[in-house]
Amino acid sequence: MGQLTGPTDPAADAGWADRKPRKGFFTDTSICIGCKACEVACKEWNRNPRDGDLELLGSSYDNTGALGASTWRHVAFIEQSKDRIDEARESGRALIDLGVPAFPSPPHTDAGPPEVDFSPPDTPEFRWLMSSDVCKHCTHAGCLDVCPTGALFRTEFGTVVVQDDVCNGCGTCVAGCPFGVVERRSDGTYTTPAQRPGSPVEKPVTGVAQKCTLCYDRLLEDQTPACAQTCPTTSIKFGDHDDLVGQARDRVAQLHAQGRTEARLYGANEHDGVGGTGSMFLLLDEPEVYGLPPDPRVCTADLPEMFRRAGMAAAGMFAAAAVAFWRNR
Amino acid sequence: MSTSEFDSLRPPELPGGRRRRKGKRAGRPGGADGSREMPMVPEAEFSSYYGRPVVKPAPWGHEVAAYLFLGGVAGGSGLLAAGAQLTGRPTLRRNTRLSALVAVSLGAVALVKDLGRPERFVNMLRTVKLTSPMSIGSWILSAFSAGAGVAAVAEVDRMTGERLPLGPLRPVLRALEGPAGLEAGLFGPPLAVYTAVLLTNTATPTWNAAYKDLPFVFVSSASLAASGLAMITTPVSEAGPARKLAVIGAIGDLIFARVTEHRMDPVTREPLHHGTPGQMLQWSERLAAAGGLGALLGGGHRGVAALSGLTLLTASALLRFGFFEAGKESARDPRYTIEPQKRRLAARRAAGVTDDSITTSG
Numbered sequence: 001m002g003q004l005t006g007p008t009d010p011a012a013d014a015g016w017a018d019r020k021p022r023k024g025f026f027t028d029t030s031i032c033i034g035c036k037a038c039e040v041a042c043k044e045w046n047r048n049p050r051d052g053d054l055e056l057l058g059s060s061y062d063n064t065g066a067l068g069a070s071t072w073r074h075v076a077f078i079e080q081s082k083d084r085i086d087e088a089r090e091s092g093r094a095l096i097d098l099g100v101p102a103f104p105s106p107p108h109t110d111a112g113p114p115e116v117d118f119s120p121p122d123t124p125e126f127r128w129l130m131s132s133d134v135c136k137h138c139t140h141a142g143c144l145d146v147c148p149t150g151a152l153f154r155t156e157f158g159t160v161v162v163q164d165d166v167c168n169g170c171g172t173c174v175a176g177c178p179f180g181v182v183e184r185r186s187d188g189t190y191t192t193p194a195q196r197p198g199s200p201v202e203k204p205v206t207g208v209a210q211k212c213t214l215c216y217d218r219l220l221e222d223q224t225p226a227c228a229q230t231c232p233t234t235s236i237k238f239g240d241h242d243d244l245v246g247q248a249r250d251r252v253a254q255l256h257a258q259g260r261t262e263a264r265l266y267g268a269n270e271h272d273g274v275g276g277t278g279s280m281f282l283l284l285d286e287p288e289v290y291g292l293p294p295d296p297r298v299c300t301a302d303l304p305e306m307f308r309r310a311g312m313a314a315a316g317m318f319a320a321a322a323v324a325f326w327r328n329r
Numbered sequence: 330m331s332t333s334e335f336d337s338l339r340p341p342e343l344p345g346g347r348r349r350r351k352g353k354r355a356g357r358p359g360g361a362d363g364s365r366e367m368p369m370v371p372e373a374e375f376s377s378y379y380g381r382p383v384v385k386p387a388p389w390g391h392e393v394a395a396y397l398f399l400g401g402v403a404g405g406s407g408l409l410a411a412g413a414q415l416t417g418r419p420t421l422r423r424n425t426r427l428s429a430l431v432a433v434s435l436g437a438v439a440l441v442k443d444l445g446r447p448e449r450f451v452n453m454l455r456t457v458k459l460t461s462p463m464s465i466g467s468w469i470l471s472a473f474s475a476g477a478g479v480a481a482v483a484e485v486d487r488m489t490g491e492r493l494p495l496g497p498l499r500p501v502l503r504a505l506e507g508p509a510g511l512e513a514g515l516f517g518p519p520l521a522v523y524t525a526v527l528l529t530n531t532a533t534p535t536w537n538a539a540y541k542d543l544p545f546v547f548v549s550s551a552s553l554a555a556s557g558l559a560m561i562t563t564p565v566s567e568a569g570p571a572r573k574l575a576v577i578g579a580i581g582d583l584i585f586a587r588v589t590e591h592r593m594d595p596v597t598r599e600p601l602h603h604g605t606p607g608q609m610l611q612w613s614e615r616l617a618a619a620g621g622l623g624a625l626l627g628g629g630h631r632g633v634a635a636l637s638g639l640t641l642l643t644a645s646a647l648l649r650f651g652f653f654e655a656g657k658e659s660a661r662d663p664r665y666t667i668e669p670q671k672r673r674l675a676a677r678r679a680a681g682v683t684d685d686s687i688t689t690s691g
Contacts, residue, residue, distance in 0.1 A: 059379040066381055076378060096690040098683050148464035149452040168452045169445015172463045175387035175531035184388045184445050207445030249691050265689045272687040287688055288667045291378030295670035296687060299530045299537055300460050306526045306540050313544035314518035320552055324573035325412040
């Protein structure tokens with residue numbers, strides 16, 4: 001049993017002797033244009049079937065809705081007016097003032113104004129937020145830890161992958177993921193009818209858990225994952241996790257220097273509830289606006305306590321039975 | 330969550346409005362020492378991505394809820410059978426052994442049926458994984474079933490006047506029967522309790538929030554259900570211990586259900602009171618109290634005992650289904666995920682802990 005909380009190198013923790021540098025994504029949503037090329041590239045490369053019937057969700061230009069068994073990249077689309085922009089800028093500024101987490105909390109926060117000039121640029125009347133969401137490949141992955149069959153495993157790149165030929169579709173991982181990423185595929189339809197002679201008939205795997213593999217097959221060939229390769233604005237960056245953290249910090253500092261205090265990082269802190277994520281994001285508003293949990297905590301972090309309480313309860317049941325039989329003897 | 334630009338024209342929403350219910354802001358520390366900055370987030374302003382869920386509910390159907398109930402009945406029956414075996418109550422022993430096998434078999438069938446790929450159910454025993462309650466539970470279930478199976482077959486053989494075609498295996502069965510019955514008794518409580526960890530060790534808000542106390546509720550519910558079944562199947566002369574255990578279980582159930590809820594976040598406990606799950610849990614409480622009283626006062630009368638037993642079984646089933654469905658409901662509404670998380674984050678920040686947030690400024 002590996003480490004359940006705190007900072008660690010996940011591949012080393014999983015016992016990989018010949019591990020590779022940890023890979024990940026850094027999704028810079030400030031330059032995402034919402035083209036959804038990543039969604040398409042992902043579907044094509046991974047041969048993922050269509051998600052149910054094609055329909056318009058009627059809430060925005062996002063008609064994908066959410067990540068799921070057959071949707072491993074999902075571009076969120078949010079429209080905001082000036083007051084929401086101001087709010088986001090304010091909450092980001094409060095985050096900076098709090099020094100999260102670069103500096104420990106100062107004893108007096110009213111010690112003086114921050115040194116950087118945060119005078120905001122002209123606030124637009126309106127903005128679109130677009131963000132390409134993906135599996136977080138957590139350092140402490142709930143889905144992986146609760147999987148009873150070992151179908152989910154940690155790769156040498158520190159990512160989390162489902163082996164669809166081992167998974168028996170119990171669905172525990174679906175409830176175990178604090179980000180709502182992994183899902184059991186109930187059915188799947190290919191709509192591409194062109195069946196070339198000689199090529200094998202494609203049939204999507206069903207009844208098993210499915211999620212982003214960070215293109216494990218491509219990583220093994222030193223290739224870039226399909227979504228990152230196709231992203232036209234380099235909003236999706238792929239690389240070594242440590243490099244990406246540095247890049248992300250530089251980028252957020254750059255935006256702050258422009259007065260865009262709404263910029264913040266999501267997942268770059270190894271002390272958070274999941275030990276940091278492999279996929280990091282630069283967000284321009286609170287995480288829940290994008291459908292991300294504001295303070296996720298991997299459920300297995302509390303597992304020792306859960307088992308302790310369960311042991312006490314079982315002992316109590318034994319005791320109750322002992323009392324019941326003893327008195328009536 | 331609306332992001333329309335016309336939102337700014339609306340009058341400010343009153344507390345207690347659509348998205349805010351009373352009790353929600355209790356324990357919100359704000360600028361505790363007066364020197365702090367404003368709280369990070371404006372007062373419980375709840376926003377989400379078009380109201381879509383953040384976490385996904387487990388894709389489990391009624392089969393799993395039924396298994397929670399049946400596993401409890403089986404575990405409790407196994408324990409009662411071991412007790413009856415040790416204290417020389419042949420009828421109670423026989424009936425509880427048979428109950429245990431029937432319940433655990435039905436439960437296992439329900440579990441397998443709920444899998445996405447039922448033909449691969451043996452993959453559950455591919456590995457032993459201590460971080461997976463489902464894995465540990467599968468091993469507990471297997472160990473229990475083995476013991477309960479041997480013990481029950483021995484009973485069936487006796488009931489049919491040794492007509493089972495066992496041949497030379499009959500002496501082996503007789504020799505194994507006692508140890509097998511005790512082994513099933515040993516694995517009974519773990520079988521009854523592990524399902525609580527299975528539910529609480531998830532990101533499903535209402536399940537996870539109950540992690541400290543749900544095991545006690547589940548063993549109480551298992552005790553009263555198995556005892557209830559024994560009170561139905563077994564004459565009052567031998568069912569004394571079952572009545573006692575039923576009363577203890579009912580008291581435990583009533584107390585621990587309250588304690589569990591009391592310790593939960595005020596938002597995550599809401600689904601326990603809403604809609605059908607809320608009604609189920611309410612009725613479960615009433616029936617547990619009624620059945621417990623019946624066992625205590627009228628357990629000496631065969632009819633009253635059987636009726637009380639039925640009441641207790643129903644109470645247990647309602648508890649399992651109610652709690653199960655309430656949890657799934659909590660995963661479908663982003664509010665139950667986002668609000669408690671925002672609150673605990675704000676509380677930690679107010680207490681000066683600023684290094685463990687997933688959102689950082691750099």
